[in-house]
Amino acid sequence: MTSSGTPPDGRATRWAGQRERRRREFVEAGMRAIARFGPEVSTEQIADEAGVARTRIYKHFADTADLQRAIALRAAEMIGAQFAPLWGVSGTPREMVHATIGAHIEWLSEHRALYQYLMRQSVTGPRDVVADVKTAIARQLTVLFEYYLGLFGADQRVGETIAYGLVGLVESSTAHWLDAPRGIDRDDLRQLLARWVWSILDDTLRTVGVALNPDSPLTDLDYQVLD
Template identity: 90%
Template structure:
């Protein structure tokens, strides 16, 4: 014990690590409860899934909103883990768009209860947890777009605007499709959204004088200035 009455750094670090571990365990219990009980899963059901009393959860979370945000951040991590391997340089631009959108549609389809839970909390809770997830995805895309825009000597400041716009387009269209597919198959939705997304990206590049070959490996940077002979 130090003269100030606080535990030594080693003990403080161990306690912080234990606290973080318990928070993760409760978040995972929340995921299981949502899968079991649906988007209406309550804090009591999450506590039951974790095998503790509800009050125990509040020893590790400030309130229900804090728990909901932690679940939203975990969902964002899961989506990011699914997307990141798709963003390698071996993909073509068009192939990367198709793969990313396909993965997003697949994730939302397989975690529909979780997504609906997040949507529900965004409406009834004190914060928009779905916006937290979309922001996390958009930030990853922003970094990706800024990297390639820099290679093309295009203003990188537009990368964030493009990223947030595309995430909003794909997320809202897919969310509506989950509720009312109207006979549209998953592959058809992917192709439709991918065509729209590529059109936006292509238009942005062309407005800055770049014509990118969408079917060439990105590692080769097969592009030309608009107006040049192919």
């Protein structure tokens, strides 16, 4: 039997795999260099962290922007993995609010230099990963909010506005806290933001005559219909 296709070149396949592996190694070196040297890290410093000459990096990346883009994509994967376990509807409303805000504060605190690096790239680079991540979180929250607003007979259209507003509140407040904590520790910040977020959600439900118990599991709703 004859084949109309051309057999794959084993050497080309191996080279492609090796090239991808080396790209990943340089990206991880970039992550370490950002943590070590800060958000203004240079390609030279990333190369030093990888133990190679700078010209070696450009054998695997088209230019500096290509390297920056790869680092940004890796950061997006990390953030996605941090939040993925939170999207299952479990626990009480208060627990879910605290867990989501806590995960956000934890990631920004542990990766402050990387966050600042991404913010710099959002201005000068081809991809705004911070905006992408905020949008992804807001979309997840929108689905959740719209479901429960509809369940209680509220206007579901406000769910998206609330979701984007809450994400902006938490992100901007935490980013400012990183620069100027003013004696507020991480747990204090989480408690403060969680109280604000719950107040907004509670007020939204009360406008349609519903008082939701924040300490009752969402799987077994406990709420009061207000007069």
